[in-house]
Amino acid sequence: MRLVAEFTTEPFDVDGQVPAHATQALEAAQAAGLDCEFGPLGTSVRGEQEQLLPALTGVLEAAFANGASQVTLQVRRDGVRLPRSGGGGVNALLAEVAAELGGPLSGLSRGDKQRAVLLLEAKGAFEYRKSAEIVAEALGVTRFTVYNYLNRARD
Structure with a gap:
């Protein structure tokens, strides 16, 4: 089954620079071989369940090791739209x-x-x-x- 994970690392405001917690989380996802889209307020990654779920541990570890105070994560089946809440x-x-x-x-x-x-x-x-x-x-x-x-x- 193909999944999509979207995550946002915080804090957002770091003097206009992309914070290390965001770039290192992205690099962890890329190293795991996931399809990645990096945006100014979050990152989206796609992959097969067997690949994506274990990779998320590395993404979270990289974010927190590089200064994240919070990581917001959503995982869903690829192709399923998000509900209008949250x-x-x-x-x-x-x-x-x-x-x-x-x-x-x-x-x-x-x-x-x-x-x-x-x-x-x-x-x-x-x-x-x-x-x-x-x-x-x-x-x-x-x-x-x-x-x-x-x-x-x-x-």
Whole structure:
């Protein structure tokens, strides 16, 4: 059975540099022979179950050995869509918006953070449970600020 694992290592904000915990986790996945996609807010890896599941131990060990304070991990069968709840779907949308805006969301100007919130709303990010908290953390602002950006756009 083919599986997909998506993981995010934290903390996100490390002076605009890709943190070692993220790069070393990616390298562990690559060394295991997994198909990897590295994004600004997370990494997606694919492989057969027998290959992927044991490799995740190495990925987690590499992340924590290189300074990760937390690793969020989701594993599913390849081809199965994520439900509209929880952080996995929001994190994927955050990665899309970060790519559109050209870099880590936490390093954006105030105006670009407002634009990011509007893009996320257009993509349906705020339909997910606890999305405002996840978005706020990625932007480096408070949840209240995210709500203010949304309210200003609606006025």
